[in-house]
Amino acid sequence: MTEVKPKRTILKDVKIFKDLEDEIIKTNKCCACGACVSYCSSQGFDVIKMEGYTPQFISDENVDNCKECGLCYYICPQTEPLMKQINDVYRIKDEIGYIQNIIAAKTTDEKIKEIGQDGGLVTTLLTYLFDKNKIDAAIVSEYDEKLQPTPKIIYNKEDLLKSSGTRYSISSNILPLKDLYSIAEEIVEKHHQIYDINQIRMAFVGTPCQCRAIRKMQLLNISPTHVIKYVFGLFCMENFDYEKLFELVKKETNEEPSNISKMNIKKNFFITNKDNKVYEIELKKFDDAVRNHCHECDEFTSRFADISFGGSGAVQQNSMVVIRTDKGQKLVRDAIIAGYINKFTPKKSSIDDWKASKIDLFRRMTNNKIKKSK
DSSP, X not given: OOOOOOOOOOOTTOOOHHHHIIIIITTTOOOOOOHXXXXXXXXXXXXXXXXXTEEEESSGGGGGGOOOOOHHHHHOTTSSXXXXXXXXHTTOOSTTOOOSEEEEEEEOOHHHHXXXXXXXXXXXXXXXXXXXXXXXXXXXXXXXXXXXXXXXXXXXXXXXXXXXXXXOBOOOTTGGGGGTTTTHHHHHHHOTTOSXXXXXXXXXXXXXXXXXXXXXHHHXXXXXXXXXXXXXXXXXXXXXXXXXXXXXXXXXXXXXXXGEEXXXXXXXXXXXXXXXXXXXXXXXXXXXXXXXXXXXOOOSSOTTSSEEEESTTOOTTOXXXXXXXXXXXXXXXXXXXXXXXXXXXXXSXXXXXXXXXXXXXXXXXXXXXXXXXX
């Protein structure tokens, strides 16, 4: 007798991965953050995977193994559920989010100065957290010799320099969390003070959409994001498809990715090769390489982070630092007192006027991004 499988019952008020596929992934709105896959895999469901930069069912057979819990849909940064709740928690009332304080600052570490972006603040604050035993690991983005980004969990400050600098193509920074429990034994063995993987303390570095996904997961107390103690957000106007980006870089500069030492966006695209030759290219020439999900994004300053970082509005060799939480404020203050970073002091205006001008700049840049997407 042939076994007859019962028809799947899908509750109309619960959206599942199939809905995420139809509404977000197939419409090119997916930002490839990795939240859906990291949750599903870390729980041992093993229904979906990240293929390239696309979440999908592992196989046709896996479709029926979906738990239909709907959590992948809820935690996606591109869906509406939970947005009101996290806006309330993080006091988001406008396009730039809650701001507790704004400073400009730069690292005091000479090595970080050489390879870091702008003021090298992200790398420096992570170094401080490792040095003071406030974190055991950090999720960052490294890159290979061709500048292809790779998300990675690192366990010491020595590996930080490999991740310093800005990548302008996507790195699925939430994805490494999918393996946290499967490598638990290895991590516990490395850290003698950790007896249970749930004790590990991590910092997370990501783009606005990735920070938004982390906060959605934390709102629902979804493991393994409970181990993330600090969220560092990056200013992000847009992100680029890796292949398309470097096709255009090659066309404009005749440089291979392996011969590029640094990339930076300051109104135009600045590309520095390993002989320190700098190319300045109009930013609009790279429009065709912008990932589609960026056209749907209304964030520039990472409003769900503890601290947001970027070069926009900063004097040379400094980073703008937007402090959003008490935890972020304490970290920056302690790092200044300990001599890890130097705070910039404006000379030609009062501090209040200087801060107001920066907030105005961030608001204009965010609104320009929103207008561009529309």
